[in-house]
Amino acid sequence: xxxxxxxxxxxxxxxxxxxxRTHARGRGAWFPLGTPWFxxxxxxxxxxxxxxxxSNKAGETQPAPKPADLITAxxxxxxxxxxxxxxxxxxxPYRLESLITTDGNGHDGKWAVWRGSFASANMRSxxxxxxxxxxxxxxxxxxxNPGIEDSYSASNSSTQVFDLAFLKIxxxxxxxxxxxxxxxxxxxxxxxxxxxxxxDWSRSTxxxxxxxxxxxxxxxxxxxxxxxxxxxxxxxxxK
Numbered sequence: 001x002x003x004x005x006x007x008x009x010x011x012x013x014x015x016x017x018x019x020x021r022t023h024a025r026g027r028g029a030w031f032p033l034g035t036p037w038f039x040x041x042x043x044x045x046x047x048x049x050x051x052x053x054x055s056n057k058a059g060e061t062q063p064a065p066k067p068a069d070l071i072t073a074x075x076x077x078x079x080x081x082x083x084x085x086x087x088x089x090x091x092x093p094y095r096l097e098s099l100i101t102t103d104g105n106g107h108d109g110k111w112a113v114w115r116g117s118f119a120s121a122n123m124r125s126x127x128x129x130x131x132x133x134x135x136x137x138x139x140x141x142x143x144x145n146p147g148i149e150d151s152y153s154a155s156n157s158s159t160q161v162f163d164l165a166f167l168k169i170x171x172x173x174x175x176x177x178x179x180x181x182x183x184x185x186x187x188x189x190x191x192x193x194x195x196x197x198x199x200d201w202s203r204s205t206x207x208x209x210x211x212x213x214x215x216x217x218x219x220x221x222x223x224x225x226x227x228x229x230x231x232x233x234x235x236x237x238x239k
Contacts, residue, residue: 079144
């Protein structure tokens with residue numbers, strides 16, 4: 001005898017199977033647990049997630065490298081002088097020079113690397129300090145980098161210390177003078193020529209001198225102009 005309102009077990013099972021097929025065909029993303037279709041769906045979802053994650057990482061914007069800090073000689077000198085006085089309180093400069101790097105050419109009196117050399121009479125020692133704002137490969141680390149301490153002799157003519165009061169002319173001002181005495185012609189003919197700077201004391205004339213050098217080195221210079229570092233006056237063509 002059948003009871004009203006109840007379905008035979010066969011009808012319930014058949015209805016469940018029909019519902020599973022309907023979901024599978026209609027939605028395309030619903031599969032009964034344990035079926036091959038369900039496992040395939042999981043694998044596909046994992047592959048899609050992995051590809052999306054990898055794409056996002058590849059598309060991430062990398063921060064741009066910090067550009068070089070190009071400064072004139074007197075700005076660089078203040079940075080190394082402070083450190084040198086920390087090394088020895090009586091430290092005095094005997095040379096200030098720019099170093100050639102690929103992120104500059106010196107045509108504006110500026111470089112990204114400058115080196116100041118100092119001597120301590122009390123300690124009879126000397127030491128160089130290099131300031132770097134360079135982004136070039138192989139350049140010194142940014143900031144002030146101390147060199148190796150060495151012995152110092154006051155009788156050495158190439159390491160004559162000078163008083164800060166004599167350094168009144170900056171490297172860009174020295175360049176302006178040198179340009180009027182052959183430098184302009186050099187850069188017009190060969191605009192790729194670097195210009196670097198060396199400042200030291202002339203023992204023979206008792207003058208602090210800027211040597212404005214057109215070329216990759218002093219030995220291979222196309223032109224070297226001497227400029228008074230206190231007045232900015234032209235002194236001579238050295239080469």
